[in-house]
Amino acid sequence: MILRYLSFATLCILFALIFIGGYVSAAGLGLSCPEWPLCPTGVVPQQDFVIEYTHRGVAMTTAMLVLATMAFTLKSRVAPRGMKIASVIAAGSAIGQVTLGAIVIVERLHAVLVTAHLGLGLILFSMMIMTVMYAFRLPKTNREQVAGSKATVS
Numbered sequence: 071m072i073l074r075y076l077s078f079a080t081l082c083i084l085f086a087l088i089f090i091g092g093y094v095s096a097a098g099l100g101l102s103c104p105e106w107p108l109c110p111t112g113v114v115p116q117q118d119f120v121i122e123y124t125h126r127g128v129a130m131t132t133a134m135l136v137l138a139t140m141a142f143t144l145k146s147r148v149a150p151r152g153m154k155i156a157s158v159i160a161a162g163s164a165i166g167q168v169t170l171g172a173i174v175i176v177e178r179l180h181a182v183l184v185t186a187h188l189g190l191g192l193i194l195f196s197m198m199i200m201t202v203m204y205a206f207r208l209p210k211t212n213r214e215q216v217a218g219s220k221a222t223v224s
């Protein structure tokens with residue numbers, strides 16, 4: 071059950087992150103915070119850097135959630151092999167995205183790197199969709215089955 075909630079919540083936050091990333095790029099804010107990992111004002115976000123800081127902050131949260139999803143999937147005794155592989159690829163892509171995001175800034179938005187950042191984001195998104203689809207097809211635990219049958223009787 072936790073895998074369904076966790077993977078779905080992760081997918082939703084990842085979707086929001088891709089929106090924020092698109093906005094950063096389209097609004098030309100990619101270098102609004104020209105340093106890595108913090109902006110020139112340190113940990114305190116200033117108005118000038120708020121969108122870029124939001125992208126970084128949501129990215130870190132998303133990466134943690136993707137890693138947690140992988141950990142629960144690998145620990146699960148009922149998760150099929152395909153789900154485990156998808157969650158491992160998703161976790162690798164999330165770590166790659168955070169690293170690539172930093173390189174994109176250090177290399178001053180090199181076109182190839184920005185394109186690779188978009189491409190890896192799409193791989194991450196598709197692997198998370200696969201993980202969620204597998205999660206919703208997992209067999210119910212004994213406790214869920216008992217709760218379900220009680221609800222039918224009453």
Ligand code: HEM
Nearest residue numbers: 088091092094095100126129164167168171172184188191
């Ligand atoms: C899971 C992590 C991340 C995902 C899924 C993600 C996704 C995206 C997406 C979809 C875009 C829009 C790309 C485009 O329209 O071409 C973008 C832009 C950008 N991302 Fe990320 N991102 C992540 C992490 C990071 C991190 C950690 C940084 C580090 C600072 C970063 C820096 C940037 C920058 C600077 C842009 C704008 C590039 C430009 O101006 O064209 N990203 N991101």
